[in-house]
Amino acid sequence: MKIVKSLKLMVVAAAASSLAMSVSAQDLKGAGSSFVNPLFQKMFSQYTAAKVDYQSIGSGGGIKALTEKTVDFGDSDAPLNDEQTTKIGGASAVLHIPMTSGAVVVTYNIPGVTAALNLTGKDLADIYLGKVTKWNSPEITATNKGVALPDLPIVVIHRSDGSGTSFIFTDYLTKVNPDWASKVGKASAPNWPAGLGGKGSEGVAGLVKQTPGAIGYVELAYAIQNKMPYASMQNKGGKFIAPTIAATTLASNVAIPADTKVSVTNTDNEKGYPIASFTWALIYKEQNYGGRSKEKATQLLKMLWWNIHEGQKFCEALNYAPLSKSAVKAAEAVLKSATYDGKAIL
Amino acid sequence: MYTKTLNFVENKRLELSDSQLKWEIFFKRLLIVMSAILVLVIIGVLVTLIQKSMPSIKSLGIGFLWGKVWDPVQNIYGAYPFLIGTLLTSFTALIISIPFSYAIAIYLGEYNQKGWLSDLLKNAIELIAAVPSIIYGFWGIFVLVPIVRSLEIKLGVAPFGVGICTSSLVLAVMIIPYSASLGITLIRMVPSPLKEGAYALGATRFEVIRNVVLPFTRTGLFAGVLLSLGRALGETMAVTMLIGNTSAIGNSFKEIFFGPSNTMASVIANEFNEADHDLYVSALIELGLVLFFVTVVVNLIGKRVISKASKN
Numbered sequence: 100m101k102i103v104k105s106l107k108l109m110v111v112a113a114a115a116s117s118l119a120m121s122v123s124a125q126d127l128k129g130a131g132s133s134f135v136n137p138l139f140q141k142m143f144s145q146y147t148a149a150k151v152d153y154q155s156i157g158s159g160g161g162i163k164a165l166t167e168k169t170v171d172f173g174d175s176d177a178p179l180n181d182e183q184t185t186k187i188g189g190a191s192a193v194l195h196i197p198m199t200s201g202a203v204v205v206t207y208n209i210p211g212v213t214a215a216l217n218l219t220g221k222d223l224a225d226i227y228l229g230k231v232t233k234w235n236s237p238e239i240t241a242t243n244k245g246v247a248l249p250d251l252p253i254v255v256i257h258r259s260d261g262s263g264t265s266f267i268f269t270d271y272l273t274k275v276n277p278d279w280a281s282k283v284g285k286a287s288a289p290n291w292p293a294g295l296g297g298k299g300s301e302g303v304a305g306l307v308k309q310t311p312g313a314i315g316y317v318e319l320a321y322a323i324q325n326k327m328p329y330a331s332m333q334n335k336g337g338k339f340i341a342p343t344i345a346a347t348t349l350a351s352n353v354a355i356p357a358d359t360k361v362s363v364t365n366t367d368n369e370k371g372y373p374i375a376s377f378t379w380a381l382i383y384k385e386q387n388y389g390g391r392s393k394e395k396a397t398q399l400l401k402m403l404w405w406n407i408h409e410g411q412k413f414c415e416a417l418n419y420a421p422l423s424k425s426a427v428k429a430a431e432a433v434l435k436s437a438t439y440d441g442k443a444i445l
Numbered sequence: 446m447y448t449k450t451l452n453f454v455e456n457k458r459l460e461l462s463d464s465q466l467k468w469e470i471f472f473k474r475l476l477i478v479m480s481a482i483l484v485l486v487i488i489g490v491l492v493t494l495i496q497k498s499m500p501s502i503k504s505l506g507i508g509f510l511w512g513k514v515w516d517p518v519q520n521i522y523g524a525y526p527f528l529i530g531t532l533l534t535s536f537t538a539l540i541i542s543i544p545f546s547y548a549i550a551i552y553l554g555e556y557n558q559k560g561w562l563s564d565l566l567k568n569a570i571e572l573i574a575a576v577p578s579i580i581y582g583f584w585g586i587f588v589l590v591p592i593v594r595s596l597e598i599k600l601g602v603a604p605f606g607v608g609i610c611t612s613s614l615v616l617a618v619m620i621i622p623y624s625a626s627l628g629i630t631l632i633r634m635v636p637s638p639l640k641e642g643a644y645a646l647g648a649t650r651f652e653v654i655r656n657v658v659l660p661f662t663r664t665g666l667f668a669g670v671l672l673s674l675g676r677a678l679g680e681t682m683a684v685t686m687l688i689g690n691t692s693a694i695g696n697s698f699k700e701i702f703f704g705p706s707n708t709m710a711s712v713i714a715n716e717f718n719e720a721d722h723d724l725y726v727s728a729l730i731e732l733g734l735v736l737f738f739v740t741v742v743v744n745l746i747g748k749r750v751i752s753k754a755s756k757n
Contacts, residue, residue, distance in 0.1 A: 157718040157719050158721075159719040159720060160719075162721070180721055180722065252603070259711075259715045260715040261715065261718055261719025262719060284518040286721075287719040288715065288716045288719060288720075289516070289518050290518065292693070293693075294691065294705075295689040295690065295691060295705045296691060296715070298685055298690070302686065306606075306607070309586075309591065309594075309606065310594075
């Protein structure tokens with residue numbers, strides 16, 4: 100009897116799983132940035148209208164998957180570069196929709212110093228270029244009067260793996276220091292002129308914590324969760340801004356172009372924190388491809404619409420910065436421009 | 446027709462039934478197919494590596510091997526710093542590991558062949574090989590790095606902690622089991638008449654090992670060491686966590702040895718995920734191809750030495 104019973108159970112289980120399989124064929128699939136993954140997981144667990152399966156494989160991988168049309172949407176911490184744009188079918192083929200913004204903070208380990216340092220972008224770039232090598236050099240003490248900075252060599256720490264965080268960081272340095280722009284430039288894994296590489300945020304954080312005199316950079320959320328000290332950065336307006344969620348949101352509260360492909364590092368907003376960036380969901384503008392149903396295209400757009408409105412309330416608890424008003428407006432316009440057979444979906 | 450009669454004749458002679466014979470043939474074919482699949486897989490890997498690195502080979506040429514700059518932003522790719530990093534970490538690890546693996550092999554092969562202590566040691570060595578490499582990486586970060594850093598402060602070099610020296614130390618631990626366990630087997634295989642003869646002539650244990658056991662197993666032990674080198678060359682995770690991941694290469698040997706560096710495997714592990722243009726991806730794959738060849742060459746040399754040793 101027991102055997103019969105367990106056999107019956109097996110049949111039911113098999114039927115149930117095959118049923119689940121057939122449902123999951125209708126699920127929305129996404130892949131890309133690992134930076135946005137915790138937020139997406141939270142959002143998609145709360146979103147009831149469709150099941151969304153997001154794989155955090157890195158921005159580059161997400162773009163590749165979308166180019167190969169194996170996912171419904173990608174997510175990248177940087178807008179598509181020229182080569183990626185050509186491959187995916189031109190600039191008009193794909194839409195960038197800002198999902199949230201994040202800040203990259205500069206963290207350090209100076210024995211005896213607990214105060215938050217003030218740094219300018221130019222000096223930060225000079226530190227990463229290996230030109231400023233001591234914590235008590237005049238460039239740093241000039242903006243930190245009253246802080247007793249020791250005569251300690253600066254150990255520069257950067258990400259060793261290709262990462263959106265590095266892209267945002269180097270994008271900022273490129274804007275504020277011409278020397279950096281000509282020698283290194285912006286990339287998710289540039290040719291770092293100085294210092295050590297740590298793998299992942301935890302690798303950078305580990306090296307910074309262990310090495311006296313170290314300076315490194317991690318996402319704001321990571322620094323807050325791990326109680327690491329971080330510097331206030333001087334923005335374009337000349338103010339030193341502490342990285343907070345509010346200051347990160349303000350960074351993107353600027354005029355946003357219609358395609359939303361804008362770098363908001365070194366923001367014009369004078370209360371904004373300067374090392375911040377959007378992460379973008381990427382979808383095809385024309386949704387009728389590869390035999391997709393109109394139903395699925397509508398589902399996808401509704402989900403993204405929900406993300407930029409109701410979904411934003413999950414940002415702050417996870418230390419992401421909600422989209423600014425101007426960003427939401429721009430994102431709405433972009434979503435409305437998506438078509439199925441040339442006709443608007445939303 | 447002919448084969449059928451032949452089968453029939455053979456069946457009679459061996460008293461095998463048709464089904465037995467069929468099974469015999471089927472089994473043999475199965476073995477051949479399985480081995481052929483393995484060969485195909487390795488050839489397939491090689492072909493894919495070559496094919497995918499073609500864009501980089503075409504645009505960078507042979508200069509890829511000694512280019513000193515790796516700059517994805519400007520599309521300049523040179524493997525030289527990583528080649529040096531890979532060879533330096535692996536050979537340093539090898540040199541550190543040799544005394545340990547030889548000592549273990551001699552102790553367990555000759556002095557203490559049976560009993561609980563011998564079993565315990567042998568299991569412990571096998572365990573070293575079974576520990577996942579990321580755990581060695583963690584151990585390195587939390588234990589070795591601070592030790593190496595304090596050493597570097599004493600030596601007056603930049604106290605990074607991570608770098609070639611630290612990676613080599615961890616690699617040395619990781620590769621000991623490979624040469625040690627081969628060594629144990631080889632030393633136990635030394636014919637007893639040889640050893641007994643030496644003892645009968647009044648040789649001490651040390652003299653027997655030096656004059657009989659080691660000369661008898663020298664080439665085999667060396668081959669074991671070469672095989673463990675193959676493992677060191679390709680090790681990725683632990684090295685990536687400990688090497689400091691810098692493409693720049695130091696000026697003096699001291700700077701290079703204690704400073705951060707990069708190996709071919711660690712560069713691939715670090716950068717492949719986010720490589721955002723074709724030439725970049727292709728250059729990374731070509732790096733994999735170079736690593737493939739380096740490992741194959743080292744393994745072939747090892748095999749050759751073994752086959753020569755077994756002929757003697």
